[in-house]
Amino acid sequence: MAVQEGKVTLVGAGPGDPELLTLKAVKAIRSATVVLVDDLVSDEVVAYAAPGARIVHVGKRGGCKSTPQAFITKLMVMAAREGENVVRLKGGDPFIFGRGGEELEQLRAAGIQVEVINGITAGLAAVTSLGVPLTHRDHAHGVVFVTGHARPGAHDTDWAGLAAMAHQARLTLVIYMGVSGAARIQHQLLQGLPADTPAAVVQHASLPGQRHAVTTLGALAATIERQGLASPSVMVVGDVLGGLAAAARSSDARFRAA
Template identity: 75%
Template sequence: MTSRNTPLNPTGRCTLVGSGPGDPELLTLKALKAIQAATVLLVDDLVSDDIVAYAKPGARIVHVGKRGGCKSTPQEFIEKMMIMAVREGENVVRLKGGDPFIFGRGGEEVEHLRAAGIEVQIINGITAGLAAVTSLGVPLTHRQHAHGVVFVTGHAKPGDAGTDWRALAETAFKAKLTLVIYMGVSGASRIQNELLAGLPASTPVAVIQNASMPTQRHITTTLGRLADAIGDSGLASPSVIVVGDVISGVAAAAGLPAQFRAA
């Protein structure tokens, strides 16, 4: 029997939460509180088990993996699950690696939820591109080496021409920009060749895998050797490629010859 105070059509809520690069200590307090309050969590593949462990007992945890080169849960299915759970009165947390609005499809999910009449809260997370260079002790911007930073994906949507790497390289050279490339390992050879149209082969590069995690590995090299260096190292996804003179200090510490470092 339904109580007079119980709504016939209960409405829950939905929060998109950025879990950061993987280290649970890099969670924001707001993200932690949202995870602990959730009754349903839809968890991306790159979210670490240590972060999922903060969910309260009895919470329903659904793994909806999405990783390049692997079998993924269809985006449409994830969006339908979120809408259904909210309409059933659940407190839904869509838990994403990094930040929901930086290559996390957070914008697409917000659009679908709002179209269904559901308001969404967004909780930012530390994006992998920032955590990756920070783990090496270098900045993304620097008054001498980099006047700005560009976050760009190396993985184009099917049917999309993707990034104009030649134009980006020319802009980066003229404006002294750091390039942070997500999902670029599989296309590293093509990206390298295109960037060389506007950037010197001696431009310092770092590739960081599993940023902030105990399994983190990285290499420092130059743009002219990028694809070969990745192949020699065995680094794979998830990795971030950072291109620019901010990496020069790391290159020096790694013992690269002077011609491989920024001036």
Template identity: 75%
Template structure:
């Protein structure tokens, strides 16, 4: 339904992977202009330092594997604040439109007659491999890249269409793609077993935790050893799993081909 009585505005802003220096200029300006910020867990205090004095900061806690604020409640907060004339920024880690539920929020706000602006942020999958000195695509190793979540939406409809990791493995192999898996640590054993149906065990893999932050840690290994090496390293969420031959460039970057095992 159309509404004409609100004077506020709403912007979805990508805060990037965590390093405040990777924030875009447009994102920083939007944060500075906001009177209300609805902030996800993975947004750092350094980024919130851009907020104007007196801005209302509401932490709404959206993080894989942790207790989260219900999505419908967040959307109601956004709608109410806009209708009260506030300049609302929905501040998300990474990019709002890559596993950030930004699409859902835009749809619901537009249904209420509220137009939404979107400011992109650097997604963790890109920042993670860049931090290792390798690309996501390379003419000799990968002709494209696939971003996929390892933590799909729950519910009856989702259960009918689970991620087909076996088919994805065949596609990655045949089309020479890099596979970037978000929120896949908890289900890594099942994911690895299915990927091995189409990819060789020696396929290079990297797992990067806290990409771009001072506490970043990573392992480089192979698909065959992935669960074992991940458990040995003790890495957990938030982390990105990268699978593909672009990682063979790690040797050229001066990093070991595998941190654990052979």
């Protein structure tokens, strides 16, 4: 008797806080027979899996030893062909720097049924945790999500050009996987944005261990080093942070005067 082929669901686990999962994501996780879990997915999210589900940790984190992407895709295809209901549990959103597009194409090419469930991306959760928006009618007419970690062998982002566009069009820049290259990114962004442009860095957005620093573009790299901020972090640059930056300067002034 032939085994009925299963399916794969790419599920966005959000930034880490399990309460930020969508109802659709929780339903998919609970119904899975096999769950392939990324490194940045919290244990509290994985806990939604059924007791009998097979949990496979396939760590994917920038700058660290990771499970090869080809191997993860092979696991998904094999499990689906064996009739399993596979959930690929990915930090943030599968389609925002989560390689969801690559996996979707490869699974479809293999004839596997695929569904995608969105999750809250870390860039959104990071600024929300600071009490500021990504867009604002008076300060930011749009937002750009960009990676600070180019694929090996690929051309780096034209940071100077991006900065000039952001300055002219009044855009918020949200930079993922950029803390290790912060000095290089800062230097190039300063070619198109003023040094006093507000900036912030948020590490472990939405989690109990979240840390952040508010600064300016001109002091971004120095602030990251001084505060010991590391991956996974999101860097945000733009005038939407202006009120937060002013409050931070006022607090620093009071501290020095005390």
